[in-house]
Amino acid sequence: AQKVTQAQTEISVVEKEDVTLDCVYETRDTTYYLFWYKQPPSGELVFLIRRNSFDEQNEISGRYSWNFQKSTSSFNFTITASQVVDSAVYFCALSESYTGNQFYFGTGTSLTVIP
């Protein structure tokens, strides 16, 4: 079974629209860690956020926000007022251990922001 599911393979939005990227994870552990990464068309990887299972507080960073809900095993990522530079593949990931072993990536969501 997939540990991390990103059901949206591709999303297209028009610039300035808000968009939410879904991430659903599966774990039996009570302690775990969730991540989001960005991969622009240029190919590099960019770390965006880390969240541990004890911290359900939502995070906001500029136009980016993350909604962590343990009840639905989801860690969704919202971009407000999207811009062309947000076009990228976004990966959600889960780690079931403090050391980082059992680290699982989702398959990614490709976001295209149309000017």
Added chain:
Amino acid sequence: DTAVSQTPKYLVTQMGNDKSIKCEQNLGHDTMYWYKQDSKKFLKIMFSYNNKELIINETVPNRFSPKSPDKAHLNLHINSLELGDSAVYFCASSQVPIVGGQETQYFGPGTRLLVL
């Protein structure tokens, strides 16, 4: 100055060869990683070293061996290369293991390996 650098950027080689990819970080970080991204863009963590000690060793063939001569370097050696090893390999670093800390993780530009 590049924070995390990898050499070479591109590597084309024949099946059966042995090759190395070098990674260096000038951020003073204690933790370094290797990731693999295959042709379908699937990402996978391969190894992580903290203070030159291996802390993550995911299921990868033992043909892959990381070597950390010092905290600033984590090189990846691959023996007996196979077609399936063709991928982009990313090196990364963080001050502490990314799972346990609040620090940001920084990635290198990637090394595109093509095995013919």
